Amino acid sequence: MHDLIVIGGGPAGLAAAVAAYENGIKDILIIERDQRLGGILNQCIHNGFGLHYFKEELTGPEYAARFIKKIQETDVKVLLDTMVLEVSEEKEVHVVNKEQGYQILKTKAIVFAMGCRERTRGAIGIAGSRPAGVFTAGAAQRYVNMEGYLVGKKVIILGSGDIGLIMARRMTLEGAEVLACIEVMPYSGGLTRNIVQCLDDYDIPLYLSHTITEIRGKNRVEQVVVAEVDEKRQPVAGTEQTFDCDTILLSVGLIPENELSRDANLDLDLKTNGPFVYENMETSIPGIFACGNVVHVHDLVDFVTEESIKAGTAAATYVLEEEKELSNAISVKNGDHVTYAVPQTIRKENIDRRVEVFFRVNQVFDDSQILIKSKGEVLAKQKKSYIVPGEMEKVKLSKKVLEKVTDGDLEICVEEVSKR
Structure with missing residues (x-):
């Protein structure tokens, strides 16, 4: 035992x-x-x-x-x-x-x-043939950094998660040509510092609101077709571009x-x-x-x-x-524009001074504020100049704030600050 x-x-x-x-x-x-x-x-x-x-x-x-x-x-x-x-x-x-x-x-x-673990091609359902040369970004990272294999020479990266951004730089440093990074959302999924250091510094274009609609090739990837997507993330006819490449790296979520x-x-x-x-x-x-x-x-x-x-x-x-039997629990709810929050439950008896709650938003905010609510009442607020889905946020909730929650529910919301 x-x-x-x-x-x-x-x-x-x-x-x-x-x-x-x-x-x-x-x-x-x-x-x-x-x-x-x-x-x-x-x-x-x-x-x-x-x-x-x-x-x-x-x-x-x-x-x-x-x-x-x-x-x-x-x-x-x-x-x-x-x-x-x-x-x-x-x-x-x-x-x-x-x-x-x-x-x-x-x-x-x-x-x-x-x-x-990484999402694979099968999880996102890209149409086209099934040639060699399609890797998750993490698998490519292991091949290059630990096994010593260069996985391709002309590369397209689908998704702008941090691993994909870092591999754009890594492949460039190893002598490959990274043609573009393609992102289906209207914002990047990675840290701002990685966009700057891994794409901007190497003049690698980032196509937001685009996706791969087709992979072409028999034995090895030969081409990919990229199209713009609408608000529902559906390809827009007439916006297709064709890239000649031999490798696709997928950075489409963990x-x-x-x-x-x-x-x-x-x-x-x-x-x-x-x-x-x-x-x-x-x-x-x-x-x-x-x-x-x-x-x-x-x-x-x-x-x-x-x-x-x-x-x-x-x-x-x-x-x-x-x-110990702990019964005085608070459920942490996802409010406006919040995708998730962790921890999901807070037991007041276990908190000495404060507790940290991590969360992510579902859109880009400039001037905004994080609101902590219970029964519609704002218990605390925190101003932020910039919040993006690709970067995790956290708030510290004091014992004093937690004691104000009486019905067992606490809600985390984000809203834009109106400019006057």
């Missing part, structure tokens, strides 16, 4: 395990399906990590190495090259690897830190790895595709916690780390202390 099992050895799992260890529990096991710790950070050789948490600029492998070193300085056990097949509500973790075979491991608490969450019968949020969580990252099953991209897709690994420390600390508290 372990005190804690952490599923996933990426940035979320590493931070959660370190936090749990530092808060008093010692029998901790990290299970990672890859052959090394670090997760997606191992292939992210660009810099820009760590500015918030470490207050310095690091590459992905450097950021991961900091936490791997912390793990190595503890008694935390690690199972690599091991696949978790199932997690039961009774906290039994079914795993398999080539050395120990099939095992059922029992534990007092679990932290889900499995990260997320999905939390939620199969284990479903198997464990956790309550899932249809907006995030991850589990519902409380203010301490506990899920709907007591003793099972979740953090990082398995809950909702983050922009910055620094925020993943902060959230995972919260989950690891709460898991340690769960193991070491008797569980």
